[in-house]
Amino acid sequence: MSRNSRKIKTEISKSSAKTSGHxxxxxxxxxxxxRMSKEECFLHESDTFSSALQNSDxxxxxxxxxxxxxxxxxxxxxxxxxxxxxxxxxxxxPKKCSGRKLARLGFVRTLRLTxxxxxxxxxxxxxxxxxxDDREVVEKCGLGVVDCSWAKLAETPFSRMKCAxxxxxxxxxxxxxxNYGNPCKLSCxxxxxxxxxxxxxxxYGQILLGKFKxxxxxxxVNEELLEMYARCKDGSEVVQKQNEFLKxxxxxxxxxxxEDFFNMSSKNFNPNRMVGEMPESDEYDxxxxxxxDEDSKSIKDFNHNLTKQDxxxxxxxxxENI
Numbered sequence: 001m002s003r004n005s006r007k008i009k010t011e012i013s014k015s016s017a018k019t020s021g022h023x024x025x026x027x028x029x030x031x032x033x034x035r036m037s038k039e040e041c042f043l044h045e046s047d048t049f050s051s052a053l054q055n056s057d058x059x060x061x062x063x064x065x066x067x068x069x070x071x072x073x074x075x076x077x078x079x080x081x082x083x084x085x086x087x088x089x090x091x092x093x094p095k096k097c098s099g100r101k102l103a104r105l106g107f108v109r110t111l112r113l114t115x116x117x118x119x120x121x122x123x124x125x126x127x128x129x130x131x132x133d134d135r136e137v138v139e140k141c142g143l144g145v146v147d148c149s150w151a152k153l154a155e156t157p158f159s160r161m162k163c164a165x166x167x168x169x170x171x172x173x174x175x176x177x178x179n180y181g182n183p184c185k186l187s188c189x190x191x192x193x194x195x196x197x198x199x200x201x202x203x204y205g206q207i208l209l210g211k212f213k214x215x216x217x218x219x220x221v222n223e224e225l226l227e228m229y230a231r232c233k234d235g236s237e238v239v240q241k242q243n244e245f246l247k248x249x250x251x252x253x254x255x256x257x258x259e260d261f262f263n264m265s266s267k268n269f270n271p272n273r274m275v276g277e278m279p280e281s282d283e284y285d286x287x288x289x290x291x292x293d294e295d296s297k298s299i300k301d302f303n304h305n306l307t308k309q310d311x312x313x314x315x316x317x318x319x320e321n322i
Contacts, residue, residue, distance in 0.1 A: 077106040082196075082204055083142030084108040085117050086188060087161050091149035096178060098212065099147040099188030105211060108188075116162040117144045122191045125158045126166035129242075131235030135199040137165055143195055145188050169194055170229055170242040175217040190218050197226040198238070 086099045088110050094100050102108040111117060119142030120134050144163065148156045171183060172194055179185035186194065189212060193205030197219070209215030219226070228245065232238045 076207065080107060082138065083119060084192065085111050085142060085144040086147045087111050087113060089148040089156055091152050092147065097147065098176065099145065101211065102189060102208060107208065113160050118164045119143055120165045120167050121163035122169055122195060123158060123166050124153060126168045128167055129170055129235035129239050130167035130195055130198055131232055131238045132199055132230060133234040134167065138199050143192060145191050147188050170238050171246060172222050172225055175214060175221050177214060189215065193218060194226065198229045200230060
């Protein structure tokens, strides 16, 4: 073999050796990279699993909390000891109707128009006022209301709603957003709550009012009146105390320097707030927030309603004839 041939073979061998060595190095680097990738993947998967487990625990806690809350509400409804009922004349906006909300929550059952109710029924066509002596009937037979619009009383078929114990409510101030500040124009939940306090079952009224963001204000505003009515012996004495109160308040309003509860000239006057506690805005229940403009109109009408005394005198005359 010639010298040139041996030289070429030698160079080829060296080249092959270099290539082989390079491939081994590259293979080793790939192997280390592969091992690193597996370790990183394992750590990543471990972190992901831990995060998912934590999220699962949080969701479970939230679900348990919601379930506990729902369970408490269900227990509250199931354990409510008084049979509550209403005739729904479908005259009100369902989004603003407190009676329908109580029915959706399970506190109130809806009666057919001609269905008879054996308990006490709060209705504007009754001839007797509710009093503490009605407690036994309420506890045994229940409490009912007529869910109708105050603007459509003439259209309401009261004669078709049969009840054993129809009752009037005495003078009270409405604090619901629809008839805010108007005397005697109570919503269904306010009527239930007022009756419960008068007959000595105030705690049941608190439960119902607690389902509305504005509910607490009804008891706060009418505390003096409700306490006075609850101390009476019967409905006749309730009417007597009411008339004494109205006479006293009418005389007080004639005094320009009066700062009594009904003083319209007081710059701090607000039937839902104590003096000095006027907020910039008020928050109502979610399903009636859209009616804030209507609420403002109702507040402006308050002075007009009380000053003329039409509603008060009409109610007073009716009760005096009992």
